[in-house]
Structure formats: C-alpha cells, structure tokens
Amino acid sequence: MLKTLLSSRLAVLLLLAVVIALVPVLAPSSFYLRVAALVWVFALAALGLTILMGYAGQVSLGHAGFLGIGAYAVAIGPARLGLDPLLSLVLGAVLCGLVAYVVGKPILRLKGYYLAIATLGFGLIVALVLTSEGAITGGPDGMQVPRMTVLGWRVSGIQTWYWITGGALLIGALLALNIQASPSGRAFRALHDSEIAAAGVGVDVASKKLAAFVISGVYAGVAGSLLALMNGFITPEAAGFMHSIELVAMVIIGGLGSVVGTVVGAAFLVVLPQALTMLHEYEQAVLGLLIMAFMILLPAGIVPSLRRLVLERVR
Amino acid sequence: MAGLVPAIHVLFGDEVEHVDARHKAGHDDVRVCGAGCKVMAEFLQLVFSGLTVGAVYALVALGFTLVYNASDVINFAQGDFVMIGGMGTVFLMAAGVALPFAVLIAVVAAVLVGLLLHRLAIEPARGASPVALIMITIGASIFIKGVAQIVFDKQFHSLPAFSGTDPIAIGGATILPQSFWVIGGMLALVFGLWLFLERTLIGKAVLATAANRLAARLVGINVTVVLALAFGLSAAIGAVGGVLVTPITLTRYDVGTLFALKGFAAAMVGGMGNPIGAVVGGLLIGLMEAFGAGYLSSTYKDAVAFVAILVVLLVMPQGLFGRRSVERV
Numbered sequence: 001m002l003k004t005l006l007s008s009r010l011a012v013l014l015l016l017a018v019v020i021a022l023v024p025v026l027a028p029s030s031f032y033l034r035v036a037a038l039v040w041v042f043a044l045a046a047l048g049l050t051i052l053m054g055y056a057g058q059v060s061l062g063h064a065g066f067l068g069i070g071a072y073a074v075a076i077g078p079a080r081l082g083l084d085p086l087l088s089l090v091l092g093a094v095l096c097g098l099v100a101y102v103v104g105k106p107i108l109r110l111k112g113y114y115l116a117i118a119t120l121g122f123g124l125i126v127a128l129v130l131t132s133e134g135a136i137t138g139g140p141d142g143m144q145v146p147r148m149t150v151l152g153w154r155v156s157g158i159q160t161w162y163w164i165t166g167g168a169l170l171i172g173a174l175l176a177l178n179i180q181a182s183p184s185g186r187a188f189r190a191l192h193d194s195e196i197a198a199a200g201v202g203v204d205v206a207s208k209k210l211a212a213f214v215i216s217g218v219y220a221g222v223a224g225s226l227l228a229l230m231n232g233f234i235t236p237e238a239a240g241f242m243h244s245i246e247l248v249a250m251v252i253i254g255g256l257g258s259v260v261g262t263v264v265g266a267a268f269l270v271v272l273p274q275a276l277t278m279l280h281e282y283e284q285a286v287l288g289l290l291i292m293a294f295m296i297l298l299p300a301g302i303v304p305s306l307r308r309l310v311l312e313r314v315r
Numbered sequence: 316m317a318g319l320v321p322a323i324h325v326l327f328g329d330e331v332e333h334v335d336a337r338h339k340a341g342h343d344d345v346r347v348c349g350a351g352c353k354v355m356a357e358f359l360q361l362v363f364s365g366l367t368v369g370a371v372y373a374l375v376a377l378g379f380t381l382v383y384n385a386s387d388v389i390n391f392a393q394g395d396f397v398m399i400g401g402m403g404t405v406f407l408m409a410a411g412v413a414l415p416f417a418v419l420i421a422v423v424a425a426v427l428v429g430l431l432l433h434r435l436a437i438e439p440a441r442g443a444s445p446v447a448l449i450m451i452t453i454g455a456s457i458f459i460k461g462v463a464q465i466v467f468d469k470q471f472h473s474l475p476a477f478s479g480t481d482p483i484a485i486g487g488a489t490i491l492p493q494s495f496w497v498i499g500g501m502l503a504l505v506f507g508l509w510l511f512l513e514r515t516l517i518g519k520a521v522l523a524t525a526a527n528r529l530a531a532r533l534v535g536i537n538v539t540v541v542l543a544l545a546f547g548l549s550a551a552i553g554a555v556g557g558v559l560v561t562p563i564t565l566t567r568y569d570v571g572t573l574f575a576l577k578g579f580a581a582a583m584v585g586g587m588g589n590p591i592g593a594v595v596g597g598l599l600i601g602l603m604e605a606f607g608a609g610y611l612s613s614t615y616k617d618a619v620a621f622v623a624i625l626v627v628l629l630v631m632p633q634g635l636f637g638r639r640s641v642e643r644v
Contacts, residue, residue, distance in 0.1 A: 128618055
C-alpha cells in the first residue's frame, strides 16, 4: 500500500503542490521566497536531465547550454528584435528543441565518456558564442532582460515569480511523469538497460534517444527563460560549465530517474551556496567535496535511498 | 602580420611582445622577403605556437591514457595537475626556493594529490558506472580548484623563462627558447615513460594490468599498487607540463579545466588508450588551434578542439590509432 502510494504519479504531484503552497506560508522573508523560486527553476531544468539521464540513460555535461539559449532568447528577442517576451520564451523553447535535434542527431551515436565530452563541448561552444558575440549578447558583462508584460499586466515581484516558477515546475513534473508512463518512457528505460536488447524488441534506439535529448533541451530552455525573466539580468555564466555540472549533480544527488529526487537535488544545490555565504571562499571546495562524497557514499541518491529505508522499516 | 598579431597574442601573450619589439627595432626579417615568404613566415609562426601548446596537450593526454589504460577511468582532474605544477612552482619561488627545488617540490605535491585522489575517491568507488566516475573526478577537480584558490590566490601568475627570452629566428618566424623546453621536455617524458613501461619490471606490470586486470592479478601483480602508480605518474607528467609551459601561457587556479578538455580531446583524436596516439593527438589539436586562431578567429580557438573531436568521433569513432571496439552482448 505504502509502496504503491510512494510510486503513484498523483502522490508525487500532490506532494510537490503541497510543498510549493507551504513555502510562502513558512518563509520568514521574501529572500527565502526568492531562493525557493530558484529551486523550482533549476529543478525544472534538471527534470529534463532526469528524462535524458534517468529514463533514457544518456549523459549530458552541456545542458547549461540550453539554459543559456533559453535565457538569451527572452533577453535578445524583446530587446533587439522587438518581439513579445512570451513569444520569445516560446521561440526560445523551439530553438532549444531545434538545436538539440541538430546537435543530438550526430553526437547521440556516441556512448559513455565520448558522449559526455561531446555534450560538454557543445555547452562550452554555446557559452563561448554568448561571451564573444558582444554586439548581440552584451558580451561577458551580460545584458538586461526587459520586464515581461502579458495582456497589459506587468509581471514583476518575487511573489508573482514564485507562483509562476512553482506552476511551471508542476507542469514540468506532470509531463515528466506522463512521459515515464508512456510507451516512449518504457522505450527509454529499455534502451537505458541495454541498447542492443531494446533494438532487439523493436525500439528505434536512435530516434528515442534523440527524442529524450530534444525534450530535455526544451525543459532546460524554458527554465533558462524563466530564470532570465525572474532575475531581469543574464550573463554568459548561465551557460557555463559549472552550471552544467550542477544540473547533473542535482539529478544524481537527488536520485537518478526520480522526479521528487530531482527537486530534492535541486533544492540541495541551490540552498547550499546560500547557506555557505559566510564561508564564501570555501564554496567551491565544499561543492566538489559534496559531489565526490555523494557519488561514493550514496550512489543511488537521496530519495531512492530514503524510500528504501522507509519501505524496509514498514516491512 | 597585422591580423595575425592579436591572434597570436591570445595564444602567447609574451611572444608577441617580442615580435613587436623586433618590429620597432627595425630588424624585421618578414619585410626583407616577398609576399610568398611572408605567408610562409606566418605559417611557420603558427606551427611553432601550435607545437608548443600541443606538447602540453600531449602530456595531459598521456596522463589520461595512462590512467585510462590501467583503470578504465577518465580522470577529469588531470588538467589540475598542470595547474598544481605551475602554481606550486610560482609560489615556492616567491617564497625564495630555487627553481629546480621548487619544481621538484611542486611535482611531488601533484603526485601526492594524485595518489590521494586514487586512494580516497577512485578506490572506494570501484565498479561504479562511467557517469558516476565522471562525476567523482569532476567533483575532485572542483575541489582541487576550490582549495587552490584558498592556498594560492585567484590571480594570473607567470614564471621566468628557464633560459632567457631572446626569440630565435627560424625562416622568418621566431620561436622562444622556452618553447624548446616545452617540446623537448615533452619528448623526454615520452621517451622516459616508454623506457619505464618497456624496460622495467614495474612498467611491465602496468602494461599487464592495462591489458587484462584479472589476468594480471592471477600472475601475482598487485593491481591496486599499479593503479596508484598510474595516478601518481600521470600527476607527475601533468605537473611537469605545467611547470614547462607556465613561462609562456601563465597560470591560474582554474586553468586545469581547459587543459583537461583539450588533453581529453587529444587522447580521443589519437585513439583512447594509445600513448602514441595521445602525443600525435595533442600536437594535432595544438596545431589546429593555432591555425584556427591565426587564419579564422582567435575568439573561437577554444571551440576548435571540440569541432575536431566531433569530426573525428563521427568519421572514425576509434580515433586515429585506436582499435575498433565491438560491444559484446
């Protein structure tokens, strides 16, 4: 009974919705609301990676590249091309999907280390373009993101953005859970376990991998757009190597393939630097140490390990 | 030359100043010869720069290869050994230690870090998936950088060149004496490594472990010691490369990332696990980068390595010298 409850899609969504609704009640100041909104945004980006890594078993060390493309879409669209911000967000997501398709088609033929390096190179090239094309992107100093107005209503204030990001995360989680339960989701898991076996039972391995990559790119792109709109400012650092690593770390630390785990992992890695501001100098050292410690000591991730613990207790 | 100078400047801050100085002093070889010769001089200049950085990439790639062969682990912290070698020497010399001793201590420090990495992070995670191992060594790399910015600082540092800074003119182009140190050092290390692997019993144990870990264990080789040795050796090779190249390219706590990525690209282009491939791949990546910076765009020179590996991986996934691999079901 507990086991079915823990793994049911509705329970996961309810749990997320309750947490999202409770944070504003418990948060003592708008600072905490801001941190929570950041958690939702990064969790959304990491959910895409959960589909790619957790379901389909393909690694990407360059997903911050999509985050950057999404973020700069809502900055460049309105500021340089006079497009509506909401339209820019949609176009950014479409662009991420297209880029993921074009990039993914050749490189997803690679496996393991090779795929890791190829995706890492992709992320690096996106960051390089964003840094170098100063006339369009504002260069390394970044650029201002125009405020979004929807039907004459100016979207601003951390309260508003908290609910927007929370809502986006819920939608993202719903889609991810549905994908997991769909025939495509089963195909993803089949090729995760063994590509050869998956191909043997009729799974179109190449196109399924590509589908997972495109979906995950769009997730990261939308998250990037929300991040840029919320902060009102964006720098090429958004697409940087460290962000790519943090996204992967969120997925693995929380628990590979688990939606709740992804949110927990995102919360962990977003809140940690805030908690370490006093030890700002040591932030990087602590982050590195934590990634190593989790990989070695708790390779299954926080949520699956907890779930196993709970189930063992009950039994 | 005008378009070339900023390009090379990005590659080699120092060297360009010398070229500029020679321009001003009026003894410019480039001007005496015709247009074809000028093109040739430009070309040669890029070859020199490419071979110099390429030699360091080759050393990093060699480190990757050594560890990969012995343990099937790709050590993303490989580039940080380059940083430890360079930064360690800089700070020891600032503390008044003479260059040879500073180099020795810095290399020993890098070896210790390599051994600790193996003992504390790789050994406990034996049998983990490639993704987990990637994340562990990336975590280690982030950790090393985090500690380096506390122990050292966040500034760029340089070392004095080992044997003067007077550029040597060859065929209208110039080459810094330090470049000979880098390229010569790389060749010496490669030769030394070859001697060690082929001519000593311990070296043969490393080769045996690389060939088949289980069989090596069965004939009485202590595989754990061999793996530690591979990590220590790769750290030493990277650190020496860092010491040699620092007078030319400067160093900072975070230079390791790009060295690691390009060293990895070099190892992959050459064919993962093949030492000769690693050296050829390193020099190739260095040359492509120099030509990319000189003739195309200096802004995107860091992208050259990745475009190169993408092309190589897609055209011949096993690299230039690699063996074709077949997945067993």
